[in-house]
Amino acid sequence: MDSPKTIKITDEKVALTKAEHFCAYQERAQQEVRDKLYDWGLWPDAVENIIVNLIGGNFLNEERFAKAYVQGKFKQKGWGRIKIKQGLKLKKIPDGLLKKALATIDTDDYTAMIAKVLQKKAPFLKEKDPYKRRYKLQQYAMSRGFEGDLISDILKDASL
Numbered sequence: 001m002d003s004p005k006t007i008k009i010t011d012e013k014v015a016l017t018k019a020e021h022f023c024a025y026q027e028r029a030q031q032e033v034r035d036k037l038y039d040w041g042l043w044p045d046a047v048e049n050i051i052v053n054l055i056g057g058n059f060l061n062e063e064r065f066a067k068a069y070v071q072g073k074f075k076q077k078g079w080g081r082i083k084i085k086q087g088l089k090l091k092k093i094p095d096g097l098l099k100k101a102l103a104t105i106d107t108d109d110y111t112a113m114i115a116k117v118l119q120k121k122a123p124f125l126k127e128k129d130p131y132k133r134r135y136k137l138q139q140y141a142m143s144r145g146f147e148g149d150l151i152s153d154i155l156k157d158a159s160l
Helices: 012-025 030-039 044-056 062-077 081-090 095-102 107-124 130-143 148-157
Strands: none
Touching (some): 062 081, 107 130
16 A cells, blocks of 8 residues: 655745645644644754744634634533643643633533533433442543533432
8 A cells, every 4th residue: 555645845935835724724733733844844943934924924823722622622522621631731732821721611511511411421321220320420421521520519410
């Protein structure tokens, strides 16, 4: 099988326009763009110049990316704060921006999301023993990145 050929770009201006299109398509983290530029075969000085130009042209904004990432993963994927935080750390987002972006999640929406995730999972559990059932629900919600104390509070209130 042939391996896909990686694009090699030597001209910094061509790389900048490609990187602008790459960033305009969707929000990107600086590290994602940096990795893509290195994949294209650019030298470190050229990569950093392009990153500076992208930030100057407002194509690249870490805070905007972090907020979009948090809202997307929370609303579309139903992830909890813990899992979102891990994802942002993998993208090498600074801790200050990470906390600021996580603060955009409304507390009422967050508890409603936990309840929604638990209610969706409950009908698929075949466990009859209420203690084991509750444990499985709690483990499932924790795997989605929600905090254990919030999960147990919701499980106490709800009859799942």
